[in-house]
Amino acid sequence: MSEILVLGAGMVGVSTALALQEKGHAVTLADRREPGRETSFGNAGIIQVEAAEPYAMPRAMGELLRYALGRSNDLVWSPSGVAGMAPALWRYWLASAPSRRAALGAVYAQMTARSTADHAPLIAASGSENLIARDGLALVFRHAAGFEAEAANAARLAETYGIESRVLDGAEWLREEPALKAAPAGAVHYTKSWSVADPGALTAAYADLFVRRGGRFVQVDADSLSATPSGWRVRGPEGPISAARAVLCLGPWTGALLRRFGLRVPMVLKRGYHAHYDAPQRPRRPYLDADNGVVLTPMRDGLRMATGAALVPQGAPADPRQLRRAERQVADLIELGPRVEAPQWFGTRPCLPGMLPMVGAVPGQTGLWVNFGHGHQGLTLGPTTAGLLAQAMAGETSPLHDALAPATQLKRTIR
Ligand SMILES: Cc1cc2nc3c(=O)[nH]c(=O)nc-3n(C[C@H](O)[C@H](O)[C@H](O)COP(=O)(O)OP(=O)(O)OC[C@H]3O[C@@H](n4cnc5c(N)ncnc54)[C@H](O)[C@@H]3O)c2cc1C
Structure with missing residues (x-):
């Protein structure tokens, strides 16, 4: 079996190294940092079985206007951020047409549906059971209109993809979640999703497993x-590290490296922030505060609040305003308590305009492969697309492999 170099040790790269190792390859995993210190470190920690459809861009004029005027905190932007990503945003907007939803969901749901099953053996073998809760994810609404729309969506997801959920009115939800200060309009509880008390630690535990199984980890600059x-x-x-094949799993940094090899893949880079709070009473399970686009997840370091998206240049300094505003917005439903002191974390959701991760051979570059662009669901999908990539590298094909292949995506949606 051949030598393979996997560049990038986030959830996607670490899972890829494990999947290739399992196929019998000699794998070197490389990152400029320790495994799991970037986007895979700071996310909301949900393994999202319920995310059967990728996160599309809103297309209703009213909603776009709210974003444009800065009225919404779930998406904020800077002029230079939007200008730098304009071609990718335009393609993302086109791909978000409701007419494309069924086709995208047919591909995406095949992966999210098996995400917990694909994580399960790695959780067991890496001894990470203590990090996992199997209590689902709730979407909590203050207004009846939003609640009713999500209840209808939950019924559609059940019928189309078999996603299980419970729909509870505000009083019922308050009984389940006494940590809330008041009854919301209602909540939809997607029961099969899992959550992780420390996503960075889970990624690091998977990397340790890879090393224990004979893999090599090195710190290098992929550039x-x-x-x-x-x-x-x-x-x-x-000295130099050589391999017959290389796989790029550099998350939000992959597009920039591919450009050096003549491939232009425009990316939408959605920054997010988190902070932890020493809440006097934690919710029993994670929830999305749907009116504000904020996820609150009970974690090891406290109650983690993860923000929505900020469209800013990748190198822009941290701007705490979105997080501060979110703190004020969620306060009517939960007492956050004092913020746990830590340097301000932020990371970037690596989104592709076609909303599917890109998994497969790079056209025109013999022996160069990619597995990136997992957007809002890279923690969820890491082990799943890793398995698909390992199959593709062994020459296996299927309609799902074909849909994720760079050659297909570059032809259909990205260009
Ligand atoms: C606020 C927020 C909340 C989120 N919540 C969820 C959630 O609940 N569930 C979910 O499934 N997903 C969630 N996501 C998305 C998820 O975190 C990402 O999709 C996922 O972490 C991407 O993983 P990755 O391995 O591709 O990238 P990363 O974790 O960023 O890994 C890329 C690696 O490449 C390395 N690298 C980059 N450049 C170089 C270089 N030149 N040389 C060497 N190494 C390099 C980096 O050091 C890094 O380790 C969230 C994201 C954010 C920002």
Whole structure:
């Protein structure tokens, strides 16, 4: 079996290294940091079985206007952020047409449906059971209109994809969640999703498992990647590291590296922030405060609040305004308590305009493969697309492999 170099040790890269190792390959996993320190560290921690359809861009004029005028906190933007991503945003908008929803869902749901089953053996083998809750994810609404719309959506998801949920009115939800200060209009509880008390620790535990099983982890800069007559090479700490094949799993940084190899893949980079709070009473299970686009997840370090999206340039400094505003917005339903002191974390959801991760061979570059662009669901889908990539590298094909392949996506949606 051949030597393979996996670049990027977030949830996607670590899972990819494990899946290739399982197929018998000698795998080197590489990152400039320790595993699981970037986007896979700070997310909301939900393994989202309920996310049968990828996160589309709103298309209603009223909603777009609210974003444009800065009235909504679930999406904020800066002029330079939007200008830099304009071509990708335009393609994302086109791909978000309601007429495309069924086709996208048919692909996406095949992956989210098996996400917990794909995580399960890794959770067990890495000894991470203590990090996992199997209590679902709730969507909580203050207004009847939003609640009723989500209840109808839940019925549609059940019928189309078999997603299980419970619909509860505000009083019922308050009985289940005494941590809330008041009854909301209602809540939809997607019962089969899991949550992780420390997503960075889960990624690191999977990386430890990879090393225990004989894999090698090295700290390198992927920007040193170059083609050789027999494969690919990066500069390692003790000299060059070569492999017959390389896989790019650099999350939000993948597009920039691909450009060096002649491939333009426009990405929508949606920044998000988190903070932890020492809440006097924690909710029993994670919930999306749907009116404000904020997820609150009980975690090891406290109650983690993760914000919606900020469309800003990737190198822009941290701007705490979205988080502060979210703190004020959620306060009518929950007492957050004091913020746990820590440096301000932010990370970037690596979104592709076609809303599907890109998994497969890079056209025109022999031996170069990718697994990236998991957008809002990379924690969920890491092990699933890793398995698909390992199959693709072994020459397996299927309609799902084809839908995720770079060649298909570049032709159909991205260009
Ligand atoms: C606020 C927020 C909440 C979220 N909530 C959820 C959720 O609840 N559930 C869910 O499924 N998903 C969620 N997501 C999305 C999810 O976190 C991402 O899709 C996922 O972490 C992407 O994983 P990745 O491995 O592709 O990227 P990353 O975790 O970012 O890993 C990429 C790796 O590449 C490395 N790298 C980059 N450049 C180089 C280089 N030049 N040299 C060497 N190494 C390099 C980085 O150091 C990093 O380790 C959320 C995201 C955010 C921001």
